[in-house]
Amino acid sequence: MSKYLDERYSSLAAYVPGEQPQDKKYIKLNTNESPYSPSKATLDAVNVGETELLRLYPDPDGKILTKKLADYYGVESKNVFLANGSDDILNFAFMAYCANGRKSYFADITYGFYSVFANLHNSDYTVIPLEEDFSIDAEKFCGVDGCVFIANPNAPTGLALSLSDVEKIVKSNPHNVVVIDEAYVDFGAESAVKLVDKYENLLVVQTFSKSRSMAGARLGFAIGNEEIIGDLHKLRYSTNPYNINRLTLAAGAATIDSQDYYDSNCKIIMETRAFVKEELEKLGFFVLPSKANFIFASSEDIDGGELYLKIKDKGVLIRHFTTERIKNFNRITIGTPEEMQIFIDKVKEILEEN
Ligand code: PMP
Numbered sequence: 143m144s145k146y147l148d149e150r151y152s153s154l155a156a157y158v159p160g161e162q163p164q165d166k167k168y169i170k171l172n173t174n175e176s177p178y179s180p181s182k183a184t185l186d187a188v189n190v191g192e193t194e195l196l197r198l199y200p201d202p203d204g205k206i207l208t209k210k211l212a213d214y215y216g217v218e219s220k221n222v223f224l225a226n227g228s229d230d231i232l233n234f235a236f237m238a239y240c241a242n243g244r245k246s247y248f249a250d251i252t253y254g255f256y257s258v259f260a261n262l263h264n265s266d267y268t269v270i271p272l273e274e275d276f277s278i279d280a281e282k283f284c285g286v287d288g289c290v291f292i293a294n295p296n297a298p299t300g301l302a303l304s305l306s307d308v309e310k311i312v313k314s315n316p317h318n319v320v321v322i323d324e325a326y327v328d329f330g331a332e333s334a335v336k337l338v339d340k341y342e343n344l345l346v347v348q349t350f351s352k353s354r355s356m357a358g359a360r361l362g363f364a365i366g367n368e369e370i371i372g373d374l375h376k377l378r379y380s381t382n383p384y385n386i387n388r389l390t391l392a393a394g395a396a397t398i399d400s401q402d403y404y405d406s407n408c409k410i411i412m413e414t415r416a417f418v419k420e421e422l423e424k425l426g427f428f429v430l431p432s433k434a435n436f437i438f439a440s441s442e443d444i445d446g447g448e449l450y451l452k453i454k455d456k457g458v459l460i461r462h463f464t465t466e467r468i469k470n471f472n473r474i475t476i477g478t479p480e481e482m483q484i485f486i487d488k489v490k491e492i493l494e495e496n
Pocket of ligand 1: 226293325362
């Protein structure tokens with residue numbers, strides 16, 4: 143840290159992303175990416191012609207992709223906001239609705255970036271503990287006096303709230319924006335997009351990084367009331383109007399055109415998830431019922447941190463968090479059936495070696 147850094151950032155604890163190691167090839171089950179390649183249509187869209195156009199700025203409004211998403215989700219273009227990954231949108235939401243002492247609320251065990259953004263924007267934030275079983279008690283998020291952030295399904299637990307619980311929270315906070323972060327919704331949870339028409343304070347955030355195999359392209363989107371979307375555009379135009387590059391816009395549009403391919407990948411991932419849960423349970427693990435493309439598991443036979451290190455040594459990367467409440471767990475992304483069979487075999491080996 144230099145002596146020039148503004149004092150208010152000097153104590154900021156930055157977000158620590160999952161490892162992206164370049165030293166050797168791992169079976170990578172640590173950052174919830176899709177194990178499947180983008181569709182042929184998506185790959186074809188990133189072609190020489192499009193690459194030649196890189197000399198020109200992209201459309202700052204991403205009109206083609208915005209319209210495709212609006213049609214796909216049954217809303218209008220004015221209800222759709224695009225950004226450089228959904229992290230970009232969460233940042234704008236904290237900036238717009240929670241900065242400079244304004245209040246925000248999120249769970250103790252949830253996406254780690256919420257507290258980073260809250261600190262970055264100097265939000266007066268309150269952490270609401272999850273229940274003993276890691277579920278969210280919707281009542282505790284009702285009628286609060288600030289903006290609410292809920293990951294649904296939650297990360298890293300994978301547990302999902304019902305749409306009626308989400309609606310209860312949105313309805314009970316009419317004076318504050320409620321952000322439902324649906325990064326993992328396509329793996330079996332219920333989306334709140336259908337509530338956007340009914341509630342002007344609801345902002346639903348999604349991403350192309352997980353179910354749509356585009357983590358490396360950085361593309362997120364939000365759906366909400368026209369005025370909220372307008373707030374986000376204002377902040378985007380005040381920071382970086384060209385925040386989504388031309389190749390990503392083209393890839394995103396082709397992705398929506400080949401949605402069937404992505405839907406079938408999600409189906410395979412959900413089936414693989416059921417297989418992995420069953421296999422881990424046979425080995426004595428406790429596995430939360432996940433609606434995401436990962437599972438969250440612990441064992442009384444091996445410490446979470448130890449399993450993470452030992453399996454890394456055997457070429458499989460999973461995610462371990464040191465937070466007290468979840469330090470015995472690991473979050474394991476669902477890869478291909480072949481990758482997950484190797485994962486299970488390595489877990490068996492480690493338990494036997496112990
Ligand atoms: N929300 C949640 C709950 C996540 O786990 C992630 C992925 N780390 C994101 C948002 C951000 O995803 P992206 O910026 O790749 O869209």
